[in-house]
Amino acid sequence: MGKFEKQAEELLDAIGGKENVAAVTHCATRMRFVLNDDEKADKKRIEAISTTKGMFTNAGQFQVIIGNDVAEFYNDFSAISGIEGVSKEAVKSAAKTNQNVVQKIVGVLAEIFTPLLPAIIVGGLILGLRNILEGVQIEALGQAVEGGVKKVTTGGQPVWNTIVQVSPFWNGVNSFLWLPGEAIFHFLPVGITWSVTRKMGTTQILGIVLGITLVSPQLLNAYAVNSTSAAEIAKNWTWDFGFFTMEKIGYQAQVIPAMAAGFLLAYLERFFRKYIPEAVSMIFVPLFSLLPTIIAAHAIIGPIGWKIGQGISFVVNAGLTSSVSWLFGGVFGILYAPLVITGLHHTALAIDTQLIADYGSTNLWPLIDLSNIAQGASVFAVYLLHKKNKKEAEISVPSTISAWLGVTEPAMFGINLKYLYPFVAAMIGSGIAGMVSTFMGVRANAIGVGGLPGILAIRGQDMLKFLLPMAIAIVVPVILTFFFRQAGIFNKLDRVGAGVSADVDxxxxxxxxxxxxxxxxxxxxxxxxxxxxxxxxxxxxxxxxxxxxxxxxxxxxxxxxxxxxxxxxxxxxxxxxxxxxxxxxxxxxxxxxxxxxxxxxxxxxxxxxxxxxxxxxxxxxxxxxxxxxxxxxxxxxxxxxxxxxxxxxxxxxxxxxxxxxxxxxxxxxxxx
Missing domain, CATH: 2.70.70.10 (Glucose Permease (Domain IIA))
Structure with a gap:
């Protein structure tokens, strides 16, 4: 009788029997299973097995932590089950069938954005600080700053101005911080296309060049597209090839166009490397890969992205003016975070601007602000759950601060999308808070101040009312993040409190x-x-x-x-x-x-x-x-x-x- 035969038999029964095992292997510490039905695994029974130190599901594999004796345990498991182990690569291949579309997409996003996290986190903190400097209004006695020049107001009466308008020093700091902020976020497509080629194992410098062609100064900046008329675009921002034209539009801070272009470049390079002789591949592979991708990015991928954005703008505007605007508030609160991932959230700024022009205020900006707060709350909850993970704390703490100052990309790409369940918790919390905010008629006088300081942009008569949806946007995501992790809902990576420990046998x-x-x-x-x-x-x-x-x-x-x-x-x-x-x-x-x-x-x-x-x-x-x-x-x-x-x-x-x-x-x- 093997040393672990009894425990192996218990584990086989607890995971649903031999017929539920599609593949099995082991590494230095874990048994790795691909199960036909993960729901048949009885986690409480598995936890109770004396040799089990924990379990989790990752990338379609159900992994049971055994410890240093896993090799001997594996042999006993094979003996009593009659299941022959396969190679680790075969298990990974089989595991892909257990991943749903969302898990695959999130996995790809995580692989692409992980190398970009240091820059995104720094950029988030910088833009969060600039949000405060440009948006928070303070009382200035008799003086203000316009364009960095001190200006005395008439009569010496108290006036309300932003920090940059009052202080020459902070005005200079704000202006200087635009340099790294622009480099990080406006030119984010360069980092994305580089990261895609890095992930795909293709030529990274081609990815960088492709990214630059998406944000070149020769193009109309993406942030200016909504405020530029179609006639002006046709006149000043168009390539005319005689029998057809192509718009010169940039994709600053755009994620989906950059990712799509990056993958197209990588697949084209792989294709041409198979068929172009090595002697001339240095010349023709980059040429045939890069040029078609640049053309497709500006002629097909980018325009489709803008059409999607325009459609979203129409839906948002219709929802805000309908008789069920409170319901729209909830839906928009849920969907705004995914829009940030795509880069299509920029279209909301045009709608906000028009609403302020037409009605003197907007009820859309409070929803955006609540989404920022909710994403920050979920990251904070993950920090509380993973206090011992120092590396993650280095990301989660500044990401929380950044989100609560109005910039959520570090929070979403650094933590929430990685685990998925905190991202969903934040979406739900934002939706509930948005519904309450819209139902209460909360409106903002201005846009630009996000996160917790966003209350300063709310109309005076609505500030106290806005405290309730703000509290909801914090409390609900925190509670749901804890609940989802414990219950294993939307939880693709993080282990539930399964008594995981390093106790020895x-x-x-x-x-x-x-x-x-x-x-x-x-x-x-x-x-x-x-x-x-x-x-x-x-x-x-x-x-x-x-x-x-x-x-x-x-x-x-x-x-x-x-x-x-x-x-x-x-x-x-x-x-x-x-x-x-x-x-x-x-x-x-x-x-x-x-x-x-x-x-x-x-x-x-x-x-x-x-x-x-x-x-x-x-x-x-x-x-x-x-x-x-x-x-x-x-x-x-x-x-x-x-x-x-x-x-x-x-x-x-x-x-x-x-x-x-x-x-x-x-x-x-x-x-x-």
Missing amino acids: ADATETQPTGVALGTQVTIVSPLKGDVRPLADATDPVFSECVMGQGVIIIPSEGVLSAPFDGVVSAIFPTKHAIGLVSDDGVEVLMHVGMDTVSLAGKGFETLVKQGQQVKQGEHLLSFDIAFIKAQGLVVETPVIVTNQDSFQVDTIGQLPRVITSGDAVMRATKI
Whole structure:
């Protein structure tokens, strides 16, 4: 009888039996299933199995965290189930059938926007500050600034002006901040087309060139299109080719046109590389890929985007003037955030402007403001749920601030779309708040101030009334974010509170020394030479979100893994890519060379010690071929984690990231 035969049998029954398993494999810590019906998996029963440390669903795979003994567990599972495992790539391929359209789209968005997050977050904070400087009005006694020049008002009477109108200093700051703000958001299509080519593995410089052609100064700026007449566009902003014309319209801050053009470029390049001889491919592949894409972007993709925008404008205007405007308020509140993703939200500004011109105020801008607040509230809820994830906090905290200052792109692309359920929670909260706001007749005198300061743009008689929908836009998304995560609704990635922990198995605890005094410190040195980074930078969320324990990742520059302390080799994986050690004081460390390297089945690895062997700090444990691993399309980033974090507090030593040499102190584990 196998060591885990009983638990494996329980797991097979809990996931719906053999007939519910389409494919199965394992990695260093998890059983990875593709189930025919995820609903048949009894999560409460799975949690109760003694060897289970947690579970989650990601990219169509139902993953059960077992820990260091997963290889032995997998063998026992195969024996009792009669199911033969397949390669990890085969599991991934099968898993795609379990992903719905929304999950696939969101996955693509996440892959494209993740490299752009640092710029988007900075841009969000900059534009949020500019919203305040340009929109918040303060009392100015006898003076104001116009165009950066101080101007004395008549009679010395108090006047109300924006901060930039009152203060020359802040007027200068605001003007200067336009430079990075424009670079980040107006030229966002350049980053998007670059990121698409990066994801598709095609020529990135062509993506950059394509993006530039979408935002060139020779084109009519996208922000000016709605205020420019068709006659003027036809006269001054059109290419005339004799027998046909094409509008010279830019796509500043537009997402969908840039993404569509980027994918078209990538697929054209892939196509032509197959058929154009390598000797002339350097000339003709870029030419035949780039030029048709630029033409299609300006002749087809872009115009279709504008037609969609015009249709939305018509629907919005009709809804605002109907007898069921309160219902429209709810619908618009729900849909505004998806419009921001597409870039079509710019059309709402034209409607707001016209409403103010016709009626002296607008009831559309409060809905936009509430959507900003709701997206910020959901990000804040995710921050509360993931406090221990330092990398995510670096994104979620400034994203919350940015959204509550009126710029939601960092919140949506950085956090909410990544997990999906907080994005949906924010949409629902925004819809309810928008319905209440419209029903109460809240209107704004101006546009431009978003987020929490948006109340300053509301009509004086409506300010107190607006506090209620603002509160709804905060409270409802927070509650729904917590609920959706716990219930697993709209939850494509984030694990529910399933008792996930790094507790070791009972058999493993028997090898731990007893009587270790509280406060005992163990220095863990680097087992590799290379670049050491925070664990939150790991590719795999099980490591990056500290499911298995606390630690760091190292990008090795040499293929030799050494002992980080004196101890015993507690586990060597059959595929040789991961080793577990227990220090003399009971610190358990897992070192996992590369991501998805289990698929190599030991190729490129050579173990230099045996399980149960006593080793000294610096002693070589295994060697691996970095070039071979990379040639298989895998990354060599190596998590070094303390798995019994319930017994030891883990702190990093020194600044991260940095270059490190094998034997340099990298972490300190303190007995708790």
